[in-house]
Amino acid sequence: xxxxxxxxxxxxxxxxxxxxxxxxxxxxxxxxxxxxxxxxxxxxxxxxxxxxxxxxxxxxxxxxxxxxxxxxxxxxxxxxxxxxxxxxxxxxxxxxxxxxxxxxxxxxxxxxxxxxxxxxxxxxxxxxxxxxxxxxxxxxxxxxxxxxxxxxxxxxxxxxxxxxxxxxxxxxxxxxxxxxxxxxxxxxxxxxxxxxxxxxxxxxxxxxxxxxxxxxxxxxxxxxxxxxxxxxxxxxxxxxxxxxxxxxxxxxxxxxxxxxxxxxxxxxxxxxxxxxxxxxxxxxxxxxxxxxxxxxxxxxxxxxxxxxxxxxxxxxxxxxxxxxxxxxxxxxxxxxxxxxxxxxxxxxxxxxxxxxxxxxxxxxxxxxxxxxxxxxxxxxxxxxxxxxxxxxxxxxxxxxxxxxxxxxxxxxxxxxxxxxxxxxxxxxxxxxxxxxxxxxxxxxxxxxxxxxxxxxxxxxxxxxxxxxxxxxxxxxxxxxxxxxxxxxxxx
Numbered sequence: 294x295x296x297x298x299x300x301x302x303x304x305x306x307x308x309x310x311x312x313x314x315x316x317x318x319x320x321x322x323x324x325x326x327x328x329x330x331x332x333x334x335x336x337x338x339x340x341x342x343x344x345x346x347x348x349x350x351x352x353x354x355x356x357x358x359x360x361x362x363x364x365x366x367x368x369x370x371x372x373x374x375x376x377x378x379x380x381x382x383x384x385x386x387x388x389x390x391x392x393x394x395x396x397x398x399x400x401x402x403x404x405x406x407x408x409x410x411x412x413x414x415x416x417x418x419x420x421x422x423x424x425x426x427x428x429x430x431x432x433x434x435x436x437x438x439x440x441x442x443x444x445x446x447x448x449x450x451x452x453x454x455x456x457x458x459x460x461x462x463x464x465x466x467x468x469x470x471x472x473x474x475x476x477x478x479x480x481x482x483x484x485x486x487x488x489x490x491x492x493x494x495x496x497x498x499x500x501x502x503x504x505x506x507x508x509x510x511x512x513x514x515x516x517x518x519x520x521x522x523x524x525x526x527x528x529x530x531x532x533x534x535x536x537x538x539x540x541x542x543x544x545x546x547x548x549x550x551x552x553x554x555x556x557x558x559x560x561x562x563x564x565x566x567x568x569x570x571x572x573x574x575x576x577x578x579x580x581x582x583x584x585x586x587x588x589x590x591x592x593x594x595x596x597x598x599x600x601x602x603x604x605x606x607x608x609x610x611x612x613x614x615x616x617x618x619x620x621x622x623x624x625x626x627x628x629x630x631x632x633x634x635x636x637x638x639x640x641x642x643x644x645x646x647x648x649x650x651x652x653x654x655x656x657x658x659x660x661x662x663x664x665x666x667x668x669x670x671x672x673x674x675x676x677x678x679x680x681x682x683x684x685x686x687x688x689x690x691x692x693x694x695x696x697x698x699x700x701x702x703x704x705x706x707x708x709x710x711x712x713x714x715x716x717x718x719x720x721x722x723x724x725x726x727x728x729x730x731x732x733x734x735x736x737x738x739x740x741x742x743x744x745x746x747x748x749x750x751x752x753x754x755x756x757x758x759x760x761x762x763x764x765x766x767x768x769x770x771x772x773x774x775x776x777x778x779x780x781x782x783x784x
Contacts, residue, residue: 329779330635333628335621336770337639339762341600341607342617342732345593347672352440353612353751354676355587357737358580361611361753362403362418363545364538365410367658369599370609370757371592375545376537378446380427380583381553383526389513390559394570396506397556401455401534403484404550409755410656412462414543420455420486421447423532424497429584434677439589439612439753447535451495454505454534455488461544480549496532509555523583533584545755551579587753603767605644606760608661610735611753616641616760617669618731618771623724625708626715629777634705634712636776641690641733642698644759659756661735664690664699665749669730681748686710689738689746699733705775733760 344353360377367373401420423446429436443449466474466482474482489504501508512519512530519529527533531553555575560568579585591613599607599614606616643660666688667675674680675687682689685706690699711729721728735756739748761769 331777331779333775333777335625335773335775337621337773338619338764338768339606339641339760339771340617340619340764340768341602342615343593343596343600344591344612344615345596346600347615347669347732348438350440351435352438352589353753354434354437354673355439355751355753356437356679357587357750357753358549358585359587359753360403360536360548360551360579360585361545361587361589362536362538362548363408363410363416364542365545365656365755366542369595370613371595372542373545373589373591373611373613373755374538375587375589375611375753376443376535377548377585377587378423378427378441378443378533378535379551379579379585380523380527380533381531381551381577382523382580382583383520383577385522387520387522388517389520389557389575390573392560393510393513394558394560396510397558397572399488399504399506399509399553399555401486401488401536402550402552402554403486403536403546403548404480404552405461405484405546405548406479406481407547408461408481408544409547409658410461410544412544413460414541415458415460416541416544417456417458417539418484418486419453419537419539420488421449421451421453421535421537422494422496423447423535426527426532427584436584437586439587441586441588443535443537443588446533448495448497451498452491452493452500454494455486455490456539457486457490458541459484461546483550483552484546506555526577527583547754551585553577553579589753602763603765604763605768606762608664608733608735608756608758608760610661610756611751613757615735616733616762618666618733619726620708620729620731620773622708622711622715622726622729625775626712626725629775630712630715632777632779634709634775634777636702637705637708637773638700638702639704639771639773640696640698640700641771642696642761643692644761659754660692660758661752661756662692663736663738663749663752664692665734665736666690666701666704666731667734669732670728672732672734676749676751679748681746689736689749690733704773 361375364374463482489506493500493502518525520526557575558570558572561571563569589611596613607614608616665682684703688701690701692699715725735752736749737752738746741747762771763769
């Protein structure tokens, strides 16, 4: 389909509006007799890709301030479990009250604003103290991959610090109280784990006798400098916790804040000179200044089975399934290699939620809200280096409930760059199409106060989508709508 320009000013403006950074061979000439604008449709092929295949079983990079805890089994996607390691920060220059009498009790509080699954499912959590401090210098990025082996960091045969049964919905709170708390601070009543119930527990091979509060008090009495900053606290007192489930399934907590809370007693002198014993609560938090990492595990057999389906593709978070997109680059280059690409747009349409039709999975998964379109071979560096999408080689598509799809409209920038490589560089062994395979990865966005996206991370919540697409004769191709200009001397 060719559209002849009849009005130089009006239609030239229309072309410029396609993309204000169009690139390619040929100069844009605002003369109706010198430019021909055309549209052409190409077809991309998609297939479902497991994250194990994408990352070579490394899991995904998860350097975030959130943690996840729980276990859930879905009839389509199988069983998913998640737990985490966290250190606790001690602010610089910290001191207990001057006339400290005792640390009366210590709890670990996990605050969550949302969850997935059954709020009444009975679960059991276990808290172990790490063997030793983890020094996060920024060099060992493997610490932040979700496939780490927790056995390297704690003594699984030792005595845990705490074990406790729980459910997402704490029945000690009324519905009205829960609603009031949620409305006041955005969180449900926290999961509060008593750390003083056990009298013998381990730090690695070393066994400690007495409650955890007694241990903390002894460490402070031994040397106040043990609490002078985060480094001293982590290396001399508390290396960190491994928090994981030991039984039950049915829910996943999305944890936003983690607190080590100590109730302490100390003396003050009143106005008449008498001593009074008072109590206060002192919280230490898990913050971005100390180490935290989530581990997760998906049912490999279930995901591999879904990845084999040819008539559509899947997205499944966290770290389950993504969609690979193969662009017809050689075909496009042969047809348009000397033209200017003004716009290349494509959309990925979602089916009804996969879990909607599952009688054995009454809990509907969410829909991934944002997809990153990126070269398959650039995924690792993108997340490790905490890059942001640039709409040049990486693109962000947001789910539209109106169209039930994710749209990308500036892919011409990437394809024009690839065309330049095809003209000037040696062809990769696997060919240009395979070398530039793209993937759609569900991501979470980080925004500033003005709502601008300033960072992306892997979506670690429980979401899924089934997309129109697929491979082979059974799959449906993805339409790529191209608008390009052909200067007169290229006709």
